[in-house]
Amino acid sequence: MYCFPIQQPAEEGLFKPADPFCEAVNPITILENNQEKSDQRILYRLILESLCLMDCSPCSNIEKTLKRLVEICSISMDLKSTKASPVLTDPSPINNSMLGLHSSLFPYSQSGPSFSMSTLSIPRRKPGKLDDVRSNGWLDAMKSSSPPRKKVLKDFNNVELSLDDGEIAYRSWMIKYPSALNSFQLIMDRAKNRKIVMFLDYDGTLSPIVDDPDRAFMSADMRSAVKNVAKYFPTAIISGRNRDKVFELVGLTELYYAGSHGMDIMFPARETASPDHLNCVKSTDLQGKEVNLFQPASEFLPMIDEVFRALVEITKGIKGAKVENHKFCASVHYRNVDEIVWPLIAQYVHDTLKDYPRLRLTHGRKVLEVRPMIDWDKGKAVEFLLESLGYSNNNDVLPIYIGDDRTDEDAFKLLRKGNRGYGILVSGVPKESNAFFSLGDTSEVKEFLESLVRMKQHDAKILEISTGPSAYNTNSSYFN
Numbered sequence: 001m002y003c004f005p006i007q008q009p010a011e012e013g014l015f016k017p018a019d020p021f022c023e024a025v026n027p028i029t030i031l032e033n034n035q036e037k038s039d040q041r042i043l044y045r046l047i048l049e050s051l052c053l054m055d056c057s058p059c060s061n062i063e064k065t066l067k068r069l070v071e072i073c074s075i076s077m078d079l080k081s082t083k084a085s086p087v088l089t090d091p092s093p094i095n096n097s098m099l100g101l102h103s104s105l106f107p108y109s110q111s112g113p114s115f116s117m118s119t120l121s122i123p124r125r126k127p128g129k130l131d132d133v134r135s136n137g138w139l140d141a142m143k144s145s146s147p148p149r150k151k152v153l154k155d156f157n158n159v160e161l162s163l164d165d166g167e168i169a170y171r172s173w174m175i176k177y178p179s180a181l182n183s184f185q186l187i188m189d190r191a192k193n194r195k196i197v198m199f200l201d202y203d204g205t206l207s208p209i210v211d212d213p214d215r216a217f218m219s220a221d222m223r224s225a226v227k228n229v230a231k232y233f234p235t236a237i238i239s240g241r242n243r244d245k246v247f248e249l250v251g252l253t254e255l256y257y258a259g260s261h262g263m264d265i266m267f268p269a270r271e272t273a274s275p276d277h278l279n280c281v282k283s284t285d286l287q288g289k290e291v292n293l294f295q296p297a298s299e300f301l302p303m304i305d306e307v308f309r310a311l312v313e314i315t316k317g318i319k320g321a322k323v324e325n326h327k328f329c330a331s332v333h334y335r336n337v338d339e340i341v342w343p344l345i346a347q348y349v350h351d352t353l354k355d356y357p358r359l360r361l362t363h364g365r366k367v368l369e370v371r372p373m374i375d376w377d378k379g380k381a382v383e384f385l386l387e388s389l390g391y392s393n394n395n396d397v398l399p400i401y402i403g404d405d406r407t408d409e410d411a412f413k414l415l416r417k418g419n420r421g422y423g424i425l426v427s428g429v430p431k432e433s434n435a436f437f438s439l440g441d442t443s444e445v446k447e448f449l450e451s452l453v454r455m456k457q458h459d460a461k462i463l464e465i466s467t468g469p470s471a472y473n474t475n476s477s478y479f480n
């Protein structure tokens with residue numbers, strides 16, 4: 001039996017209509033309790049409710065708003081005609097009535113691609129109660145994942161409004177997490193007589209967030225900035241993606257790569273791996289060079305493969321859902337899934353994980369990430385690389401980590417602890433973070449990397465003038 005319990009949306013703090021008879025907001029309840037009342041009254045209530053769910057600011061797209069309104073109303077009127085019960089019992093395949101119920105149960109913002117009912121078929125497995133994903137906080141995390149870009153408010157004459165609440169909040173946030181560009185000199189002062197070691201996340205840091213994960217390319221300028229940085233500073237990319245995939249996207253052999261949130265690290269064989277780390281083996285890279293491979297979750301390889309296939313199967317009927325296999329973790333993307341279906345996708349992942357008690361879930365930007373339950377994360381990966389590459393002495397080294405995601409917070413935390421280095425959060429909206437500094441977007445990341453290079457080139461010139469041309473070594477040979 002499919003069980004979609006009725007929930008009072010007001011509990012989520014998202015639906016607070018001013019209208020007095022908006023207390024009972026669930027259309028099913030409304031329809032059941034008001035059979036005797038007129039269609040207009042019901043319609044009026046649904047319109048009020050629907051408007052509350054939509055962006056009604058002067059900048060709204062009226063056509064979209066009305067289309068959405070008609071969609072919600074027609075689904076809900078259909079509900080009335082079928083006299084649906086508050087608890088649905090195994091209606092396979094999903095029909096309009098059921099979707100009508102969804103649309104009113106989960107009344108958060110209604111953005112995203114339009115939802116086609118014909119494309120949703122019920123996978124064989126039956127989901128548990130949606131209460132699971134609500135009570136464990138998954139839904140809240142999904143709703144807050146990847147907040148929208150900072151909105152520039154405009155009035156009716158298209159004139160930008162100065163200092164709205166959002167702007168004030170953003171500015172006070174910037175006091176807590178100052179711009180790494182504005183604080184560049186401060187960072188350089190701290191880096192004096194220390195070697196900067198750069199750690200970079202990929203998605204949202206080097207490449208802008210896009211709808212299709214396979215098309216998250218970095219620009220040629222960004223590639224050149226990263227390449228130049230790596231000439232002067234040891235540089236590693238630590239990504240949630242499959243290591244080979246991130247290498248394919250970045251395409252620079254000068255860097256160190258860690259995939260699967262640091263559970264798959266490759267570094268040159270001449271560097272000594274910490275003897276404590278048993279999972280370090282010799283291997284060869286794509287160019288045939290001997291390398292060290294550290295894979296602390298190697299025993300999970302078959303399990304991740306299995307859960308990946310299970311997740312593909314269970315989500316295959318959900319339009320826009322995409323599952324990626326990163327070797328030591330798997331991602332379920334819901335960026336292109338209609339928000340109405342998010343609870344269902346969360347429930348499916350939740351149900352699948354019940355069969356895998358040794359796997360856990362973390363949240364990324366509109367992505368649910370399934371990973372082994374081992375004490376390893378991007379922070380541990382940073383520590384491992386620093387140690388393995390011989391940069392663990394805090395007095396000689398200044399690690400800088402730039403990232404945009406929740407999974408980057410582990411690295412920020414590590415660097416903040418003991419004032420070891422600097423975490424820089426890439427975000428255009430206020431977010432609580434363990435980072436020290438912030439950058440607004442990927443173009444600011446590029447600017448920051450270019451500033452580092454300029455600063456190093458400037459130092460090199462001064463040194464060259466005073467001591468002769470060969471005195472200054474770049475970092476370009478460290479990978480040889």
Ligand SMILES: O=P(O)(O)OC[C@H]1O[C@H](O[C@H]2O[C@H](CO)[C@@H](O)[C@H](O)[C@H]2O)[C@H](O)[C@@H](O)[C@@H]1O
Pocket residue numbers: 201202203204208209210211212213214216238239240241324331333335364365366367369405407
């Ligand atoms: O650690 P990262 O390098 O930041 O990787 C984290 C996830 O990045 C990718 O997803 C994110 O970027 C996509 C492309 O812009 C976007 O469509 C998606 O919504 C984001 O979550 C990648 O596809 C995931 O598998 C990574 O876990």
